[in-house]
Amino acid sequence: xxxxxxxxxxxxxxxxxxxxxxxxxxxxxxxxxxxxxxxxxxxxxxxxxxxxxxxxxxxxxxxxxxxxxxxxxxxxxxxxxxxxxxxxxxxxxxxxxxxxxxxxxxxxxxxxxxx
Amino acid sequence: xxxxxxxxxxxxxxxxxxxxxxxxxxxxxxxxxxxxxxxxxxxxxxxxxxxxxxxxxxxxxxxxxxxxxxxxxxxxxxxxxxxxxxxxxxxxxxxxxxxxxxxxxxxxxxxx
Numbered sequence: 001x002x003x004x005x006x007x008x009x010x011x012x013x014x015x016x017x018x019x020x021x022x023x024x025x026x027x028x029x030x031x032x033x034x035x036x037x038x039x040x041x042x043x044x045x046x047x048x049x050x051x052x053x054x055x056x057x058x059x060x061x062x063x064x065x066x067x068x069x070x071x072x073x074x075x076x077x078x079x080x081x082x083x084x085x086x087x088x089x090x091x092x093x094x095x096x097x098x099x100x101x102x103x104x105x106x107x108x109x110x111x112x113x114x115x
Numbered sequence: 116x117x118x119x120x121x122x123x124x125x126x127x128x129x130x131x132x133x134x135x136x137x138x139x140x141x142x143x144x145x146x147x148x149x150x151x152x153x154x155x156x157x158x159x160x161x162x163x164x165x166x167x168x169x170x171x172x173x174x175x176x177x178x179x180x181x182x183x184x185x186x187x188x189x190x191x192x193x194x195x196x197x198x199x200x201x202x203x204x205x206x207x208x209x210x211x212x213x214x215x216x217x218x219x220x221x222x223x224x225x226x227x
Contacts, residue, residue, distance in 0.1 A: 004158070031211050042202060042217025043159065056214055090158050096211050104215075106158025 002027055004093050004107035012113045013081050021076045021110045025093030031055075032074040033104065034066060035090040043090055049074055050096065078112075086114045119203045124222040127197075133190040135221050137203030140184040146207050148179060149215070150188045152199040159202065159217070162188065193225045 005024045013019050025032050031050045035043035045058040049068035068074045072093075078085055088111050092104040120138040127133040139148065150162040163170055163177045165186070170177045176189040190197055202220040 033214055035217075040219075042200075042219055043215070045214045045216060048211065048214055050211055055211060058214070092158070094211065102208075102210060103161050106160070108156070108158055 006107040023074045023091030029093035031094045033092045037088040081114045121221045127193045133193040135188040139205045149204045151202045154199040198225045
């Protein structure tokens with residue numbers, strides 16, 4: 001049973017460029033969330049996708065956008081990269097379950113460095 | 116969401132119990148306490164959660180005080196592989212999966 005996978009593992013970009021990160025959820029899961037983790041800090045919630053729609057969003061600018069595909073995989077896009085966007089980007093997946101505890105499973109992350 | 120306070124770091128001898136405290140004095144009646152950990156270079160891993168009763172699973176035990184203003188995560192026999200950052204989070208349950216706000220957590224070092 002494959003867990004959450006993310007690609008690429010590492011990425012280097014320059015300021016002003018655009019980047020796309022990819023996530024495949026754990027088998028059977030239908031919901032994907034994205035987090036940003038700066039060095040030495042805890043992960044911060046960016047947004048969550050369910051049924052190909054953005055369901056919730058954290059306090060991140062519109063430069064951060066996403067997409068969920070019919071197979072539940074997801075992409076995170078960041079435009080006009082800033083030095084401060086350098087971070088570990090984590091994807092987490094879950095399965096919607098009414099009335100039950102829902103566990104999020106995290107992937108290993110994509111480390112983005114903006115120069 | 117209620118705010119939590121955790122010590123920045125802790126040490127524990129291998130084989131001994133690790134007791135990680137968390138204060139959440141502003142917790143509301145419908146908020147649960149969740150614990151996750153993050154081993155270096157990996158994504159966070161779910162450990163345990165609870166509302167008001169003590170909970171135990173194969174990884175750890177969670178002790179919540181009667182007034183629910185604090186809790187303790189207990190790793191009964193810590194190993195070197197338990198060295199990680201441990202996050203305590205308080206949140207209302209969500210059918211879609213918790214979208215947590217992680218604080219800085221407690222860095223636990225298990226020493227040989």
